[in-house]
Amino acid sequence: MGPLIPNGIIPEEWNSIIAILIGIFFGFVLEASGFSSSRKLAGVFYGYDFAVLKVFFTAALVAMIGILYMDYLGYLDMATLYVHPTYLWGAIIGGAIMGVGFVAGGFCPGTSLCAVAIGKIDAIVYVIGIMIGVFIFSELYSLFQPIYEGYFEGNITLMDSFGFNRYWFVLIFSIIAIVAFAVSDIVRKKVKSIFY
């Protein structure tokens, strides 16, 4: 049956409209759960708020378990899902830069736009920073191109590259998540709480 659009259950033309609706809803949920505050987001690095860790870990797990069940029951064909291609060193370097930006600015690109929407000045400065970064990257593209397009590993998943059993992987990943949540709670209680 699924995915709905590639299998023609929802016409192709609805693609962008649905994307915009999901985007609006996603932004709303981010803002409603306080993710437009840089203090809350940065809390995960200082140990006074682990909402980011919990939310994204849980989201990944719910999606993973849901997809696997739907695939098992035949509602979704997992083979047709898009797997993002891996450019190994591009991803590592980009991830490190993004991490530094996250700690320093207190936003990730998505939440920064969310915060701009409610008029946070630090977020506006942050987005201008992103634009400058994009500009520098584009200007020096020929310099970065070998890294950007090199080390291509194809559309691989952890299961493909390490040969894990995906079901065991999900179970172990869930246990790791729950342990991480418990540990983060203990850390949060030990760290002096900050009001923001």
Added chain:
Amino acid sequence: MDSKKLEKNTSLNYIILAGILLVLAGGLVLLPKYQKHEGINPEILLNKAISSERYISTDILADRLINQDPSFILIDVRNEDEYAKYSLPNAINIPLKKLLDEDSIPYLNQAQYNVILFSNDNYYADQAWFLCNRLSYKNLKVLKGGLNTWYNTIINPTIPTENMTSLDFELFNTRKAASMFFGVAYPEQFKVDKPIIVKKAAPKKVITVEKKKKKPAEGGC
């Protein structure tokens, strides 16, 4: 006091949620595994199999060959000997037993051309068609009736009898013309029309009256 109770409640909630997560993840491990059906879904395959669109008639094929339609490739699934003896023009030989070889894949698994499979009958071609469909290859067609029908319709079309419709005669003429294209020679092609002998009008006899040459007077004495 109240806040402590609340905290206890929330921590209990989280434990329950964590439990549900574990149960769901563990359920995936414990589920009985089954071999997932790879390739085409049986219902879709059946729909394709009973659709008349999977066949191409010899007449249409002949028309396309004559018009040098570049949109298809012909695949002969008979074995090499038979292919060597006779095949359709520009056909590629992929015997049925070599269908799954790596060399055959580029011809069969592509989206650029329609693939027309044929054999003597459509029996082996149908088998090839099913196998290729199971591998989810696209744009596959089978020559209806195979080379036998090709022979009976295009190469050696039956001459319509007098009580048949004009359409049959037209069809026959088309097929005959097609067969000429594929190299069949008809006796009437060689019947050279007798040159009409135009009798040349007998040239008028011009009676020339020879003038008597005046004899020069012979000399007398």
